Amino acid sequence: MYTELIKPENLVYTKTKVMTDKELSYCPGCGHGTAHRIIMEVIEEMGIQGETIGVAPVGCSVLAYEFMNIDVQQAAHGRAPALATAIKRLWPEKYVFTYQGDGDLAAIGTAETIHACNRGENIVIVFINNGIYGMTGGQMAPTTLPNMKSSTSPYGRDEVEMGHPLKMTELVANLPGVYYVTRQAVHKPGHVRKAKKAIRKAFENTAKKTGVSFVEIVSNCNSGWKMRPTDANQWMEDNMFPYYQLGDIKVDGLFVNK
Numbered sequence: 001m002y003t004e005l006i007k008p009e010n011l012v013y014t015k016t017k018v019m020t021d022k023e024l025s026y027c028p029g030c031g032h033g034t035a036h037r038i039i040m041e042v043i044e045e046m047g048i049q050g051e052t053i054g055v056a057p058v059g060c061s062v063l064a065y066e067f068m069n070i071d072v073q074q075a076a077h078g079r080a081p082a083l084a085t086a087i088k089r090l091w092p093e094k095y096v097f098t099y100q101g102d103g104d105l106a107a108i109g110t111a112e113t114i115h116a117c118n119r120g121e122n123i124v125i126v127f128i129n130n131g132i133y134g135m136t137g138g139q140m141a142p143t144t145l146p147n148m149k150s151s152t153s154p155y156g157r158d159e160v161e162m163g164h165p166l167k168m169t170e171l172v173a174n175l176p177g178v179y180y181v182t183r184q185a186v187h188k189p190g191h192v193r194k195a196k197k198a199i200r201k202a203f204e205n206t207a208k209k210t211g212v213s214f215v216e217i218v219s220n221c222n223s224g225w226k227m228r229p230t231d232a233n234q235w236m237e238d239n240m241f242p243y244y245q246l247g248d249i250k251v252d253g254l255f256v257n258k
Contacts, residue, residue: 015037016037016040016044017044017069018040018041018043018049018068018069018070019036019037019040019067019068019069020066020067020068020069022066024036024067025063026060026063027221027222027223028222029222029228029229029232029233030060030219030220030221030222031128031130031185031186031187031219031220032060032061032063032064032128032219033067034186034187034192035099035126035128035186035217035219036067036068038192038195038199039068039097039099039199040068040069041196042196042199042200042203043070043095043203045200046200046203046204048095051095052070052071052095052096053070053071053072053073053087053091053094053095053096053097054068054070054073054096054097054098054099055072055073055074055075055080055083055084055087055096055097055098055099056072056073056074056075056098056099056100057074057075057076057077057078057079057098057104057109058075058076058077058078058104059077059100059101059104059133059134059135059136060101060128060134060135061099061100061101061104061128062074062135064099075098077104077108077109078104078105078107078108078110078112079109080098080099080104080105080109080112081109081112081115081117081121081123081125082112082116084096084097084098084121084125085116085119085121085123088121088122088123092122095124095203095207096122096124096206097123097124097125097126097202097203098123098124098125098126099126100125100126100127100128101127101128101129101130101134102127102128102129102131102132102141102142102143102168103132103133103134103139103141105125105127105168106129106141106142106143106166110142110166110168113125113168113172114171114172114175116212117172117175117177117178117212117214118175118177119177120175120176120177120179120211120212121177121211121212122206122209122210122211122212123206123212123213124199124202124203124205124206124213125213125214125215126199126202126215126217127169127214127215127217128216128217128219129143129168129216129217129218129219129240129244130143130218130219130220130221130224131143131144131148131165131240132144132148132221132224133150133224134221134224137151138150138151138221138223138224138225138226139151139152140152140153140157140162142165142166142168143165143166143168143244144157144165145157145165145239145243146159146164148239150224165243167244168216169181169182169183169214169216169244169249172214173214173249173250175212177211178212178213178214178250179205179210179211179212179213179252179253180201180202180205180210180212180213180214180215180250180251180252180253181214181216181248181249181250182198182214182215182216182247182248182249182250182251183216183217183244183245183246183247183249184198184215184216184217185217185218185236185241185246186219187220187233187236187237191246195215195217198248199215201213202214202215210252210253216244218236218240218241218244218246219236220232220233220235220236
């Protein structure tokens with residue numbers, strides 16, 4: 001009976017072969033696993049597995065090379081866009097993308113991010129924003145919301161003393177070297193489909209040599225937020241989405257009117 005059920009015509013989903021067989025080690029409920037999967041599905045569907053190089057720096061993103069069945073180069077903390085620039089210029093025919101968290105991209109790597117975007121490097125930047133430092137202990141990140149608690153802001157982020165959250169996606173959208181900018185999520189099936197479509201567009205832009213395609217994915221960090229996964233997803237919808245609004249910001253080099 002089981003053999004009958006697993007016939008190809010009965011399958012509605014199979015794991016992409018561009019993911020390794022290693023079991024995901026992310027916290028239960030984390031969005032990283034889903035983000036990994038849809039990126040690898042896009043690569044498989046485009047038939048570019050052997051032509052794609054990923055760059056993963058420090059943070060939870062550093063685990064990506066264990067799960068992505070492609071060439072992946074580890075970068076120093078924050079330096080992924082600089083390394084991706086070098087790889088793309090050495091092998092201009094390759095599809096090159098970075099996979100970075102908010103602490104990496106928006107803090108120690110701010111300069112690398114801004115200048116790669118300003119130069120219009122022909123790469124894809126995937127930015128996972130969960131508003132906190134997930135791997136190192138739940139510290140306040142540049143993207144931590146006003147009044148949001150963290151291990152280094154136990155009473156909530158005070159904008160007077162700690163500054164305002166940094167909206168990197170809106171910031172880079174203003175740079176002429178950036179061709180496509182969007183913000184998506186992966187916590188529900190409908191959002192996953194939209195995020196996958198955005199990632200596909202970003203990789204297709206690479207083939208057109210249009211400059212940087214920047215895809216932000218607003219995700220949860222239930223461990224860092226000290227919440228159950230379902231509660232973290234609801235908190236994200238209630239608090240993260242109003243501040244980091246989902247949708248396209250810049251498409252084909254033009255700002256989207258909302």
